[in-house]
Amino acid sequence: MMQVPPPSRVAKDSVVFRDGSEVQADTLILCTGYHYHFPFLDLAQLGLQKTDYGVGPLYRHLLPPHHPSLFLVGLCQQICPFPHFHCQVLFALAVLSGRCPLPSAAEMEAEAQAQLDRYLKSGGLSRYFLRLKEQQWSYAKELACLAGFPPLPPAIQEIHDAARANRALDVSTYRGRNYRLLGPNAWEVVQDSCEDQA
Numbered sequence: 001m002m003q004v005p006p007p008s009r010v011a012k013d014s015v016v017f018r019d020g021s022e023v024q025a026d027t028l029i030l031c032t033g034y035h036y037h038f039p040f041l042d043l044a045q046l047g048l049q050k051t052d053y054g055v056g057p058l059y060r061h062l063l064p065p066h067h068p069s070l071f072l073v074g075l076c077q078q079i080c081p082f083p084h085f086h087c088q089v090l091f092a093l094a095v096l097s098g099r100c101p102l103p104s105a106a107e108m109e110a111e112a113q114a115q116l117d118r119y120l121k122s123g124g125l126s127r128y129f130l131r132l133k134e135q136q137w138s139y140a141k142e143l144a145c146l147a148g149f150p151p152l153p154p155a156i157q158e159i160h161d162a163a164r165a166n167r168a169l170d171v172s173t174y175r176g177r178n179y180r181l182l183g184p185n186a187w188e189v190v191q192d193s194c195e196d197q198a
Contacts, residue, residue, distance in 0.1 A: 003172050036075065046070065047109075053129035057112035060143065061130065062088055065108035069096065079136040080160040083152050087140040094147035153184035 036054040047066035071092040094100035144151040166174040178191040
């Protein structure tokens with residue numbers, strides 16, 4: 001099994017990729033995404049509904065406005081996962097401890113709807129609403145500011161951007177690169193099996 005660049009076409013006995021390479025494959029698995037499913041929650045009772053992007057409305061992509069002690073951590077997509085989850089959990093802990101007061105349910109619901117409306121008005125497709133991409137960094141700062149915890153160090157975004165750039169160069173080897181955080185503004189590559197393979 002191997003991870004490969006995006007395919008350009010499937011021939012009778014092989015798959016041709018955008019970089020021009022070609023392989024014979026016994027099986028081709030297309031990873032096209034998934035749908036959120038919460039069989040253990042009564043969405044209507046929580047004031048939520050299924051949407052093109054998953055479930056909503058969620059205040060700060062995180063909590064149902066009418067049930068502010070329930071947090072759905074990790075729904076956002078195209079993010080640097082663990083720092084993102086960390087910020088969401090710290091926000092949740094601040095809310096639960098009372099250090100971060102929330103607006104009223106009506107205000108949270110209106111804010112969640114306004115955020116979706118702005119996204120759609122800017123040309124975004126509803127099904128991609130939770131794809132934060134570059135907005136993940138301002139989102140994390142916003143949570144930190146609201147909840148009073150230190151924001152992510154800038155080096156976290158730099159490492160993420162470096163890994164993303166390496167993925168664009170070669171999707172099949174970029175995971176072999178490891179990084180060490182040296183401080184809030186410093187990091188280094190500590191192991192690069194990509195170079196070993198070259």
